[in-house]
Amino acid sequence: MTSPESPRKSLLWLVAVGFFMQTLDATIINTALPAMAASLGESPLRMQSVVVAYALTMAMLIPASGWIADRFGTRRVFFSAIVLFVIGSVLCALSRGIGQLVAARVVQGMGGALLLPVGRLALLRSVPRAEFLAAMSFVAIPGLIGPLLGPTLGGWLVQYASWHWIFLINVPVGLAGCVATLYFMPDLRAALQRRFDGVGYAMLAFGMVTVSLAIDGVSGLGLHGVGVVVLMIFGFASITAYWLHAQRRPDPLFEPALFGIPTLSIGLLGNLFSRLGSGCMPFLVPLLLQVSMNYSPLKAGLMMLPIALAGMAMKRFATPLILRYGYRRVLVVNTALVGLTMASFGLATPDQPAALQIVQLLVFGAVNSLQFTAMNTITLKDLDGSMASSGNTLLSMVQMLAMSMGVAAASAVLGGYTEVFGSATPLATLHAFEATFASMGLVTLASALIFWHLPPEARAVQPAQPEVSGQG
Structure with a gap:
């Protein structure tokens, strides 16, 4: 520079x-x-x-x-x-x-x-x-x-x-x-000060909060059945109301025309659903290591280093891979690899060799980093100047929303499996963690189907753009 x-x-x-x-x-x-x-x-x-x-x-x-x-x-x-x-x-x-x-x-x-x-x-x-x-x-x-x-x-x-x-x-x-x-x-x-779409913002914010609370409520708030369903209905109704409102308003928060761009629509949906799975890993892995494997906080923190280091190293390979194979092939295959790597943590045991754990974390860090780079760039690559800022803001919002919903979903799944296996012994808790990793990995694996709808000819034409948020 x-x-x-x-x-x-x-x-x-x-x-x-x-x-x-x-x-x-x-x-x-x-x-x-x-x-x-x-x-x-x-x-x-x-x-x-x-x-x-x-x-x-x-x-x-x-x-x-x-x-x-x-x-x-x-x-x-x-x-x-x-x-x-x-x-x-x-x-x-x-x-x-x-x-x-x-x-x-x-x-x-x-x-x-x-x-x-x-x-x-x-x-x-x-x-x-x-x-x-x-x-x-x-x-x-x-x-x-x-x-x-x-x-x-x-x-x-x-x-x-x-x-x-x-x-x-x-x-x-x-x-x-x-x-x-x-x-x-x-x-x-x-x-020129533009008017703020306060009504649309209220609908969108209310929808995000209620859907997230419904997911978190299963384990965090003690909600059951009716309470979760009611919150979900209110949340999705509010988001639907925002969508109808935005189509009629001349200056909405997010232009409906944005969603007419295939790469942005698929990229946003892929971001949301794949991050529902992978976004819970920074939350689940330290818990697993400390609660079920008796790691000290410092040792558990050190075990997260391979993920970050592999993620940084993978950045230089992202653009060449996308240039050679295209976004669709890279994202379909890599999403499946992210899901399978997450599920592999379901095989973790206290006597697992440290070297194998580190390799497992390195592989996850590498494929997860490639996933974020490819998802972010495909989402923004076809936006012109007038839509780039709005699309970037929308992507940042979806990333943070997916992170909160992913952690809430993983906690709900972990709570469900804890009821099945019990929590009286470390072994029972370990089984609950193993089942949770397998389930969240399958969620991520299923999101590969979304990226299958990308145009086959979509490829990187320049070095990958800088990440738009701290989440990848």
């Missing part, structure tokens, strides 16, 4: 650090869940709401992030996002019950949801078009480093300090970010 002027360079670092905070906090908590559960008097198998609340809040706010920045200015919104993130982090550390912790994660998610979209918007309006791709590549690096450090750092803090510090470490970084924002973030806003 050409050396930018000093203010622009400072802006790049500011946005990158904000992205790092958001991606680190999305992963650092996973290895700490058993320790947090013990401290709060909860079962470690019922802590999914802590993860779901953060991801779901981000999914809800992402569609409104652009309008909020245009209305109040990038500097004020980015500053407020960091403040919310820090306040949420402090509230998480002070929580004395699961309800307080979930509420604090909502506040934290409100801040995290605005960090990357608003920072990316500031770059889009400040960096020359010729340098934008290089700028986004620079900012995307923390999106890879955060998940790399998160699980290990979380395990280390839990083992040698306490779980509260996985949130308190955000405070000094956030305070420094606030000062840097006042100096280096330009105060940009749209020349």
Whole structure:
């Protein structure tokens, strides 16, 4: 990248650090869940709401992030996002019950949801078009480093300090970010303020929340039968109402014409359903290692390193593979491999050789990384300039929604199998985990059928674009 002027360079670092905070906090908590559960008097198998609340809040706010920045200015919104993130982090550390912790994660998610979209918007309006791709590549690096450090750092803090510090470490970084924002973030806003589709946003947000709560309610909220069905009906009715509303409104949140682009429609559906399976792995694997195999938090965090390292190494091979075989073949075959690799964790046992575990994690990390890169680029590749921003926002929302629903679904499945096998002994709990991995792997395997509908001629024509969020 050409050396930018000093203010622009400072802006790049500011946005990158904000992205790092958001991606680190999305992963650092996973290895700490058993320790947090013990401290709060909860079962470690019922802590999914802590993860779901953060991801779901981000999914809800992402569609409104652009309008909020245009209305109040990038500097004020980015500053407020960091403040919310820090306040949420402090509230998480002070929580004395699961309800307080979930509420604090909502506040934290409100801040995290605005960090990357608003920072990316500031770059889009400040960096020359010729340098934008290089700028986004620079900012995307923390999106890879955060998940790399998160699980290990979380395990280390839990083992040698306490779980509260996985949130308190955000405070000094956030305070420094606030000062840097006042100096280096330009105060940009749209020349023409567009109207915000508040009614459509309310319908879409309500639909996302109720569907996610229905899934999470099976295990996290203690809902059964009627309650789950009622929430599901309300959720899907609200999403359907939004779709009908968007077709009549001249300025909807997401243009209905977007869904007339085959690669975007298939890419979004594929993202949603394949991530329902694979998105639960950062949640399930540390739980398996600590609850059923008696790993320490630090050792469980270290065991997540192969996934991140293999994911980073796989990035360089993604474009050549897609150029040679095309998106459809790569995604159909690779989705099946992701599902089968996930299901293979159902064979895990406490006496499994460490080398075999590491190979298993490396393979999953590699195929999962290729999956994310291929899904993200096929979704956005055919969007023109007028639709690129809206399509990118929609993809980011679907990614976070799929992550929250995936964790909720995996928890519901794990809770169901725990009732079948019992939880009185570590062996019974291990059997429940094994069945859960097999089931979630089959969910991912089934999503390969969605990618079969991609046009066979769709291939990469340029290096893979930078990831649009911290989730892949």
